[in-house]
Amino acid sequence: MDIATVAIYSDSDADAPYVKEADEAVALAGNAPSQTYLRDDLIIAAALRTGCDAIHPGYGFLSENAPFASACAKAGLIFVGPAPNVIASMGSKILAKELMAAAGVPVxxxxxxxxxxxxxxxxxxxxxxxxxxxxxxxxxxxxxxxxxxxxxxxxxxxxxxxxxxx
Known part of the structure; x- marks a missing residue:
């Protein structure tokens, strides 16, 4: 695919294999997720600073966060995942169940x-x-x-x- 990768990492993940295998890596100072992997402002700033076109959120952390997906779009970045409205819909078990039932999926x-x-x-x-x-x-x-x-x-x-x- 010939796509360069930029990884972000916390202090405790500095030696993780994914960091070493990335074309470029950006440190997010701290160890706690609230200081690093949940800081959408830092992540988006790192993506823009390194010239990224897209953010793949992985799983957990911000991958199911509709405001983060919206913030990516607002910053001109592609969020590799569902659209913000889909993330929001699936975040509510009630709305998700209603949507599935309306689509004919057994619930x-x-x-x-x-x-x-x-x-x-x-x-x-x-x-x-x-x-x-x-x-x-x-x-x-x-x-x-x-x-x-x-x-x-x-x-x-x-x-x-x-x-x-x-």
Missing amino acids: LSGITIADDEELKSDIGDEAGRTVGYPLLVKAAFGGGGRGMRAVNNPDELIHAIASARR
């Missing part, structure tokens, strides 16, 4: 409860009829297992929903 049955929605006293019975026990309560914007609560009976449901809302 699991469930109940959607808005954050500000008052819980009905019979929510446990409704969940039992609709989904069945045991069931899983998932926060709409949780990821990587965060915000998931296993529920075995109606008595546990209200607490699990309250916990997922936090």
